[in-house]
Amino acid sequence: MSGDLRDGRIVIVGASLAGLRAAETLREKGFAGSLTLVGEDPRPPYDRPPLSKQVLLGRVPAEDTGLPLRRPVDAQWKLGVRATGLDPIEKRVLLANGEQLPFDRLLITTGTRARPWPNPAEAALDGVFTLRTSEDAGRIAERLDAGPRRVLVIGAGFTGSEIASACRERGLDVTVAERGPAPLVGALGGSFGALAAKLQRAHGVDLRCGVTVTALTGNGRLTGAELSDGSRIEADIAVVALGAIRNTEWLAESGLAAGPRGLACDAGCRAFNMYGIVTDDVFVAGDVARFPHPLFEYQLLSLEHWGNAVEQAEVAAHNMVSPGPLRRPHLAVPAFWSSQFGLNIKSVGVPTFSDQVVLAQGSPKEARLVAVYGYRGRVTAAVSVNQAKSLEYYQRLIETAAPFPPEPVGTDRPEPMTPVPSDVPDPAVLSHGPTVALTGHLPDRRLTLVRR
Amino acid sequence: MAADTLFHRITDYANRADPYPLYAELRESGVTRQQDGSYLVGAYHEIAALLHDPRISSDRRNRTAADAAATCEEDLPVSFIAMDDPEHNRLRRLAMRPFGPPHTPGRIDAMHGEIARIADELIAGLRGKDRIDVVDDFAYPLPVTVICRLLGVPREDEPRFHAWTQEIIASFDPTPGEDLAERQRSGLESRRTMGRYLGELAEKRRGHPSDDMLSAFVNDEGPDGRLTQPEIMATSVLLLIAGHETTVNLITNGVLTLLRHPEELERLRRRPELMPRAVEELLRYEPPVQMLPQRSPLADIEVLGTTVPKGAPLILVLASGNRDPLRFRDPDRFDPTREDNRHLGFGSGVHSCFGAPLARLEVQLALTTLIRHLDNPRLVEDPPPYRRSPVLRGPRHLPIERDTTGT
Numbered sequence: 001m002s003g004d005l006r007d008g009r010i011v012i013v014g015a016s017l018a019g020l021r022a023a024e025t026l027r028e029k030g031f032a033g034s035l036t037l038v039g040e041d042p043r044p045p046y047d048r049p050p051l052s053k054q055v056l057l058g059r060v061p062a063e064d065t066g067l068p069l070r071r072p073v074d075a076q077w078k079l080g081v082r083a084t085g086l087d088p089i090e091k092r093v094l095l096a097n098g099e100q101l102p103f104d105r106l107l108i109t110t111g112t113r114a115r116p117w118p119n120p121a122e123a124a125l126d127g128v129f130t131l132r133t134s135e136d137a138g139r140i141a142e143r144l145d146a147g148p149r150r151v152l153v154i155g156a157g158f159t160g161s162e163i164a165s166a167c168r169e170r171g172l173d174v175t176v177a178e179r180g181p182a183p184l185v186g187a188l189g190g191s192f193g194a195l196a197a198k199l200q201r202a203h204g205v206d207l208r209c210g211v212t213v214t215a216l217t218g219n220g221r222l223t224g225a226e227l228s229d230g231s232r233i234e235a236d237i238a239v240v241a242l243g244a245i246r247n248t249e250w251l252a253e254s255g256l257a258a259g260p261r262g263l264a265c266d267a268g269c270r271a272f273n274m275y276g277i278v279t280d281d282v283f284v285a286g287d288v289a290r291f292p293h294p295l296f297e298y299q300l301l302s303l304e305h306w307g308n309a310v311e312q313a314e315v316a317a318h319n320m321v322s323p324g325p326l327r328r329p330h331l332a333v334p335a336f337w338s339s340q341f342g343l344n345i346k347s348v349g350v351p352t353f354s355d356q357v358v359l360a361q362g363s364p365k366e367a368r369l370v371a372v373y374g375y376r377g378r379v380t381a382a383v384s385v386n387q388a389k390s391l392e393y394y395q396r397l398i399e400t401a402a403p404f405p406p407e408p409v410g411t412d413r414p415e416p417m418t419p420v421p422s423d424v425p426d427p428a429v430l431s432h433g434p435t436v437a438l439t440g441h442l443p444d445r446r447l448t449l450v451r452r
Numbered sequence: 453m454a455a456d457t458l459f460h461r462i463t464d465y466a467n468r469a470d471p472y473p474l475y476a477e478l479r480e481s482g483v484t485r486q487q488d489g490s491y492l493v494g495a496y497h498e499i500a501a502l503l504h505d506p507r508i509s510s511d512r513r514n515r516t517a518a519d520a521a522a523t524c525e526e527d528l529p530v531s532f533i534a535m536d537d538p539e540h541n542r543l544r545r546l547a548m549r550p551f552g553p554p555h556t557p558g559r560i561d562a563m564h565g566e567i568a569r570i571a572d573e574l575i576a577g578l579r580g581k582d583r584i585d586v587v588d589d590f591a592y593p594l595p596v597t598v599i600c601r602l603l604g605v606p607r608e609d610e611p612r613f614h615a616w617t618q619e620i621i622a623s624f625d626p627t628p629g630e631d632l633a634e635r636q637r638s639g640l641e642s643r644r645t646m647g648r649y650l651g652e653l654a655e656k657r658r659g660h661p662s663d664d665m666l667s668a669f670v671n672d673e674g675p676d677g678r679l680t681q682p683e684i685m686a687t688s689v690l691l692l693i694a695g696h697e698t699t700v701n702l703i704t705n706g707v708l709t710l711l712r713h714p715e716e717l718e719r720l721r722r723r724p725e726l727m728p729r730a731v732e733e734l735l736r737y738e739p740p741v742q743m744l745p746q747r748s749p750l751a752d753i754e755v756l757g758t759t760v761p762k763g764a765p766l767i768l769v770l771a772s773g774n775r776d777p778l779r780f781r782d783p784d785r786f787d788p789t790r791e792d793n794r795h796l797g798f799g800s801g802v803h804s805c806f807g808a809p810l811a812r813l814e815v816q817l818a819l820t821t822l823i824r825h826l827d828n829p830r831l832v833e834d835p836p837p838y839r840r841s842p843v844l845r846g847p848r849h850l851p852i853e854r855d856t857t858g859t
Contacts, residue, residue: 361537390506393506410507
């Protein structure tokens with residue numbers, strides 16, 4: 001059995017972080033068969049976190065973000081070509097160039113793409129960008145070098161906030177338009193968002209919350225935007241940061257449980273088909289996967305996290321070459337980080353899976369704190385600002401479902417500790433891009449069928 | 453519960469050359485109260501958790517039985533290694549400003565050439581000698597010279613601060629015994645003298661900036677302000693001592709370990725690009741800081757089923773965690789190519805080693821340079837004579853012989 005698993009044909013669709021790490025792990029685990037990686041992006045796998053940070057600041061050229069190979073993967077690379085379909089009966093991946101790739105086992109790591117500006121004519125204006133690929137980042141950095149009079153950032157999620165931060169660090173004027181009540185609300189809730197709003201304004205961001213951009217204006221070239229509150233701004237550049245769309249369209253006819261919220265799988269990264277039956281030869285990992293997590297009531301989680309892409313890819317690869325009893329579950333506690341406005345923000349657990357939040361350590365005035373999130377009396381997440389080394393303790397509380405609010409501990413905490421509502425938006429009305437999406441039922445509601 | 457004698461045996465000088473069987477015993481026995489009232493933890497996962505636990509204090513004033521080492525005075529506060537947040541955080545941040553990221557990200561990298569040159573000069577001074585004391589001839593002078601340049605301390609003052617350093621280190625040696633109080637008193641006295649000395653050096657630079665950290669402490673002002681004069685004294689005593697004492701031991705332990713594994717020494721000589729990972733393995737296998745002796749819980753806590761009471765001395769034996777078979781495969785094997793090597797050699801958590809990037813660079817360069825110039829090196833004495841401290845553990849001397857044809 002395990003001898004067979006070490007051989008045969010494995011195809012990985014999606015050649016970014018998760019795809020690369022899976023390929024390396026397959027070889028590390030002794031897979032000796034043929035390995036093919038398909039990627040739509042023509043560039044070999046690169047790292048995305050620097051794209052909205054060092055690249056926009058001009059410190060690192062966009063093309064210098066390539067991911068290091070941890071070991072030789074001895075694979076066939078098909079880059080710059082998109083997968084268009086999957087034939088589960090014949091076990092073939094169909095490519096845009098007409099080619100068909102037969103496989104014995106398939107790993108899907110197609111990730112996400114930037115949500116485009118909904119009006120194609122406006123999106124086509126020179127100066128309107130989205131940020132997902134290294135090419136995007138290189139083009140935006142080039143424009144920032146040219147010294148625009150004002151940059152408009154649409155959406156104040158993590159990507160939008162990091163873009164705004166880079167602009168301010170370059171000394172550029174920037175307006176951020178956010179439909180929600182504050183930045184980062186989708187990922188961290190309203191209480192944290194209020195803090196983020198203060199921070200952005202203190203750094204000179206022209207932050208407009210509770211508004212939408214109703215039109216991007218210009219004649220061939222972007223000149224400005226109209227906002228829903230009737231105001232207009234002038235801008236030479238607009239970066240649309242309205243979250244991500246999961247790349248599942250190519251699976252529409254595959255019979256797999258794929259949709260706008262990702263491709264569902266079991267704890268071992270095996271994809272489900274549309275009847276909820278687990279497949280045995282199709283695996284999924286990274287941003288495109290939605291998987292059940294026992295710490296969060298087995299809700300299906302979709303995580304747009306660097307660390308999850310790595311960990312899930314390693315589990316998927318291990319399971320692809322291991323017989324049933326030796327397979328492992330993907331149980332890692334979700335974690336992500338961001339750097340913006342001189343702050344290091346780090347999160348463990350799922351902040352959106354919460355009803356309350358409490359300041360447990362540090363002091364917001366010194367921009368140094370740990371906020372702990374709870375749901376129905378147990379700890380479910382913690383977010384640190386410039387206090388990342390403190391997070392492991394809280395991760396342990398999450399892993400052990402410790403009571404919320406947590407016991408007041410240590411010498412560096414507010415007195416008294418008073419929990420407040422975490423003010424997390426209802427996932428059913430998510431406007432854009434939380435980096436964690438709960439794609440099952442709401443924590444406090446019954447499951448309802450959502451038709452699109 | 454019967455008090456355990458393990459701590460007594462670990463600190464017993466007779467066991468200095470090889471404490472590792474005792475650490476294995478410690479991991480077997482869980483967490484137990486020792487004769488002197490302290491609690492020892494030797495299991496990797498528990499140590500790692502405690503290093504991140506905000507209920508654990510580094511401030512000895514939180515101990516039920518406060519001792520002379522906890523003394524804090526207006527004119528010479530304790531250094532941030534012995535403080536808790538938020539004060540620890542503020543002081544460490546201020547001290548980091550002229551040393552590392554985010555404010556001075558390039559400092560350590562920029563020292564590469566200078567450290568390599570210092571190592572080469574020391575080697576050149578050994579020309580023709582077929583018998584070397586690795587400690588006195590190389591492992592000690594190298595980091596001392598580096599930290600003097602970095603801080604801005606005259607190298608020729610080394611005999612003075614060497615004496616103070618030895619007293620201070622002895623005062624932090626937790627070996628139970630009659631002379632403990634006396635050691636702590638003279639350690640405090642030496643801290644005071646050394647603090648005054650460094651404070652004066654810093655003061656001379658006020659208004660006359662130079663490219664060293666003492667100058668930055670008095671002349672540069674960041675958003676958090678700057679260190680006060682007493683804080684400069686306490687901080688620079690810490691940086692000067694920690695900046696060389698530990699590195700000496702890491703280099704010496706490294707040479708000793710490589711001489712005990714000649715095939716690995718040969719491999720590293722042929723492939724110096726393997727050295728960074730080899731240094732990580734040395735930090736696991738023979739860490740220069742064997743234990744953290746000054747923690748204590750702020751509340752009763754449970755560790756491995758034992759309640760450690762609030763204010764009790766809690767000793768985290770990093771070197772034991774580094775050999776924990778529940779964390780490291782084949783932990784007693786020295787494997788310079790080991791993967792997944794998240795050792796505790798630099799501690800972890802908010803107090804994780806301030807100077808780690810400098811130490812890594814120094815030791816990588818020191819060992820690479822040294823083994824390149826050692827022809828057929830042989831240990832003269834195995835085990836070599838050790839220094840007294842069970843905390844900062846390393847040989848006092850490491851005499852070796854080599855062939856001198858060609859060098």
